[in-house]
Amino acid sequence: xxxxxxPIPPRQSxxxxxxxxxxxxxxxxxxxxxxxxxxxxxxxxxVIYPGEGGVAAVRKATEEALQKIDxxxxxxxxxxxxxxxxxxxxxxxxxxxxxxLKTIKDVIETRTGCKDIRLRxxxxxxxxxxxxxxxxxxxxxxxxxxxxxxxxxxxGIPIETEIGTLYGIRKIxxxxxxxxxxxxxVREVHFxxxxxxxxxxxxxxxxxxxxxxxxxxxxxPRAANFTARAIFDSPFVQKKFAFASFLTVAPNGIIGVxxxxxxxxxxxxxxxxxxxxxxKMMTLFGEIDECIAALDFPCPVVYVFSAGVxxxxxxxxxxxxxxxxxxxxxxxxxxxxxxxxxxRPLLADIPPVNPAIKMCVHNYAWTGYPSAFFSEHIPTVVxxxxxxxxxxxxxxxxTYMKHAVVAETTEAAMEFxxxxxxxxxxxxxxxxxxxxxxxxxxxxxxxxxxxxVSERVENELLPKWLRQRGVDR
Amino acid sequence: MKVVNLLAAVDAEKCRGCKTCxxxxxxxxxxxxNRKAVVDAERCRGCAAxxxxxxxxxxxxxxxxxxxxxxxxxxxxxxxxxxxxxxxARLNPExxxxxxxxxxxxxxxxxxxxxxxxxxxxxxxxxxxxxCKVECIQPILRLLEAAGIKPEPxxxxxxxxxxxxxxxxxxxxxxxxxxxxxxYFDEDIKLLDRVVSAPVQGRRxxxxxxx
Ligand code: SF4
Ligand code: SF4
Numbered sequence: 001x002x003x004x005x006x007p008i009p010p011r012q013s014x015x016x017x018x019x020x021x022x023x024x025x026x027x028x029x030x031x032x033x034x035x036x037x038x039x040x041x042x043x044x045x046x047v048i049y050p051g052e053g054g055v056a057a058v059r060k061a062t063e064e065a066l067q068k069i070d071x072x073x074x075x076x077x078x079x080x081x082x083x084x085x086x087x088x089x090x091x092x093x094x095x096x097x098x099x100x101l102k103t104i105k106d107v108i109e110t111r112t113g114c115k116d117i118r119l120r121x122x123x124x125x126x127x128x129x130x131x132x133x134x135x136x137x138x139x140x141x142x143x144x145x146x147x148x149x150x151x152x153x154x155x156g157i158p159i160e161t162e163i164g165t166l167y168g169i170r171k172i173x174x175x176x177x178x179x180x181x182x183x184x185x186v187r188e189v190h191f192x193x194x195x196x197x198x199x200x201x202x203x204x205x206x207x208x209x210x211x212x213x214x215x216x217x218x219x220x221p222r223a224a225n226f227t228a229r230a231i232f233d234s235p236f237v238q239k240k241f242a243f244a245s246f247l248t249v250a251p252n253g254i255i256g257v258x259x260x261x262x263x264x265x266x267x268x269x270x271x272x273x274x275x276x277x278x279x280k281m282m283t284l285f286g287e288i289d290e291c292i293a294a295l296d297f298p299c300p301v302v303y304v305f306s307a308g309v310x311x312x313x314x315x316x317x318x319x320x321x322x323x324x325x326x327x328x329x330x331x332x333x334x335x336x337x338x339x340x341x342x343x344r345p346l347l348a349d350i351p352p353v354n355p356a357i358k359m360c361v362h363n364y365a366w367t368g369y370p371s372a373f374f375s376e377h378i379p380t381v382v383x384x385x386x387x388x389x390x391x392x393x394x395x396x397x398x399t400y401m402k403h404a405v406v407a408e409t410t411e412a413a414m415e416f417x418x419x420x421x422x423x424x425x426x427x428x429x430x431x432x433x434x435x436x437x438x439x440x441x442x443x444x445x446x447x448x449x450x451x452x453v454s455e456r457v458e459n460e461l462l463p464k465w466l467r468q469r470g471v472d473r
Numbered sequence: 474m475k476v477v478n479l480l481a482a483v484d485a486e487k488c489r490g491c492k493t494c495x496x497x498x499x500x501x502x503x504x505x506x507n508r509k510a511v512v513d514a515e516r517c518r519g520c521a522a523x524x525x526x527x528x529x530x531x532x533x534x535x536x537x538x539x540x541x542x543x544x545x546x547x548x549x550x551x552x553x554x555x556x557x558x559x560x561x562a563r564l565n566p567e568x569x570x571x572x573x574x575x576x577x578x579x580x581x582x583x584x585x586x587x588x589x590x591x592x593x594x595x596x597x598x599x600x601x602x603x604x605c606k607v608e609c610i611q612p613i614l615r616l617l618e619a620a621g622i623k624p625e626p627x628x629x630x631x632x633x634x635x636x637x638x639x640x641x642x643x644x645x646x647x648x649x650x651x652x653x654x655x656x657y658f659d660e661d662i663k664l665l666d667r668v669v670s671a672p673v674q675g676r677r678x679x680x681x682x683x684x
Pocket of ligand 2: 481494497498500501502503516518519520521523603
C-alpha cells in the first residue's frame with residue numbers, strides 16, 4: 001500500500017486555532033495509506049498543477065488562454081476590477097489561484113496600457129478571509145495597494161434584472177470593466193447542482209445579503225441557481241463585463257486555464273468537466289457503506305476536502321447530487337431548514353444525512369460557517385479544548401459543541417471512533433493533492449468499486465445529467 | 474433563541490469615527506458619538522459584524538460575564554395566528570430561517586405579532602440575523618410584509634435594501650425562456666408548497682435555562 005500523501009498544512013487565521021496546536025494529522029496515524037485518483041479513474045485528465053513546473057505552469061496557461069481574448073474595449077484611461085472569490089484561495093494550497101490573478105493583471109496591463117487595475121476579492125461568511133489571503137500571497141503589493149476584500153454586508157448597489165431588483169456589492173462594480181476570475185472546482189455541488197456553476201459568484205461572492213438570502217431562502221433548492229444568472233444577464237453587469245478567466249479543475253488537480261468573453265460557452269465546458277469527473281468521484285463516494293470521516297483541513301467544517309470533493313457533499317453522497325429530478329440533497333440549507341422541532345424532516349421524503357458516516361473526527365477545521373447541523377446529525381469528536389472554545393465563541397456556531405464531545409488527542413479521538421463505530425474504514429478530508437488519504441480497508445473498497453462506477457457514470461448517469469442541463473456532449 | 478455571550482468593545486485609540494460599524498450593525502447597537510464608536514451593551518447581540526468590518530480593526534469581541542438569552546415566547550401568542558402569518562409568507566411555522574441561531578419562522582412571527590416592526594427589532598428580540606448576518610433577511614422581510622408592515626431600511630445604513638423575488642413570483646416568460654437549462658422553477662414551487670403546508674411537529678423547545 002502507498003504511504004499517505006502530505007496534507008495541506010494548518011494555516012494561521014482568525015477562524016482557526018493556532019497551527020502549533022495541531023500536533024498530529026490523521027494521516028500520520030497507523031493503518032493509513034493513500035489512493036491516487038488516477039488509480040481509481042485512469043481517464044482523469046493530465047494536470048498542470050501540482051506538477052514539476054509549479055505555479056509557473058499556471059502563469060503560462062493563463063497567458064495562453066488570454067491570447068484569444070479581445071481586450072480592445074479596455075482603454076489606457078479606464079479602470080478594471082478583477083473579481084475573485086475566497087474559495088479559489090483554498091484550492092490546492094491557494095498559490096495557483098493567486099498566480100492566475102497576478103497573471104491576469106499583468107496581461108491586461110501589457111496588452112491595453114491600462115494602469116488602474118484593482119483586485120476585489122469576495123468572501124463567504126468569514127468577512128476577513130480574503131484580507132488574510134491578500135496578505136499571504138502578497139497581492140496587495142502586486143496590485144499596488146489596490147487589492148481589497150469585500151463582504152456581503154458592505155455598501156450595496158441595486159441591479160435591475162428580469163426577476164426584479166437584486167443587490168450587488170458596490171465596490172465590485174465601481175470600475176469601467178469587470179473581469180470574472182474563478183475556478184471550475186465543483187465545491188458546493190449540493191447547492192448549485194452543477195447548474196450555471198461558472199455564473200454562481202454573481203449571486204454569491206459578488207452579491208449583497210439580499211441576493212444571497214434570495215438564493216438560500218426564496219427560490220427553492222434548484223430554481224435558486226437562477227439568481228446568479230439574473231444578475232449576470234442584467235444590462236448593468238453586461239455593459240461592464242470584459243471576460244472571464246477560470247482555473248479548470250478536476251478532482252486530481254488543475255488541468256488548465258480557460259478564458260472566454262462568452263461566459264455561457266465557458267459554463268458549458270465547465271459543466272462537462274464537473275459532471276464527468278466530479279460526478280464519478282461523488283458516485284464512488286456514494287458507494288461507501290460505512291466509515292469514519294476525519295476533518296483535517298484549514299477551512300470551515302463543510303468545506304474541508306478530499307479528492308476534490310467537500311465534506312458537505314459527502315454528507316449528501318447517499319443521494320445523486322447531479323440528478324435534478326431529486327428535489328433535495330441530504331444537506332443544503334433548504335434541507336436543514338426543513339427539519340421540524342422534533343428533529344424530524346417536515347416531509348417524509350426528505351433524505352437523511354448520509355447514513356454511511358458513522359462518526360466524524362474533527363481533528364482540525366475552522367469556524368465561520370453555520371455547522372451545528374453536522375454535529376447534530378453525525379456523532380462528532382473534536383480534538384482539543386482550544387477548538388471547542390473557538391466554536392463556542394463563534395456567533396455562527398453557538399450550538400456546534402452542544403452536540404459534540406472533546407478528545408484530548410487525535411489518537412484518542414480515533415481510538416474512540418473505532419471502538420464506538422466498529423468500522424476501520426476511514427476517509428480523511430485533508431486536501432491531499434492528486435490522491436486521497438484513507439485507511440487500508442477503505443482503500444480496498446474504493447479500488448474495488450471504481451471501475452463499475454466509472455462505467456455507470458459514462459453510460460447511464462452522465463447523459464441524463466447533461467440532458468437536464470441542456471448541455472450536449 | 475440565541476444565547477448572547479459576546480460583546481463588542483471599541484478601542485477608542487484606534488477608532489477613526491468612520492461609521493462603518495454603525496452602518497452594518499443589524500440591531501443598531503453601535504453609534505458614533507463625538508467621532509468615536511460607542512456600544513450599547515444591552516442592545517448588542519454579539520454578532521461581530523462591526524468587528525469584522527471595521528477598517529481600523531478597532532473592535533474586539535469580548536466574553537460577557539453574564540450571557541443574555543434572547544428569545545420571543547411563542548406560547549405567549551395564539552398559535553393559530555402564528556400559523557396563519559407564516560403560511561401567508563409561504564413559510565412553514567417550524568422551518569428554520571436563521572441557520573446560525575436555529576430561529577424558526579414561528580418565533581419571528583411571534584415577535585411581529587407582539588409588535589416588532591422592522592428587521593432590526595426582529596433581530597434584537599429573537600437573535601435571528603446576528604449569526605452569519607447574511608442569509609436570513611428575506612424570510613424576515615417576507616413575514617413583515619405578510620403582516621402588512623412596510624419597514625424602511627435604516628437611513629444611510631447598509632443593514633438591508635429590500636425584499637426580492639420569490640419563486641412564486643418568477644414571470645412565466647422567464648420560466649419558458651430558460652426551461653432547458655436546469656432551473657426547476659415549477660418543480661420547486663411544488664416542493665415548497667408541500668413544505669409550507671406540512672403539519673407542525675409541535676414539540677416545544679426545551680427552555681434555554683435548562684441547558
Ligand atoms: S468602524 Fe471602526 S473606525 Fe469606524 S467608527 Fe466603527 S469602530 Fe470606529
Ligand atoms: S450587534 Fe453586532 S454589529 Fe452591533 S455592536 Fe454588537 S457585535 Fe457589533
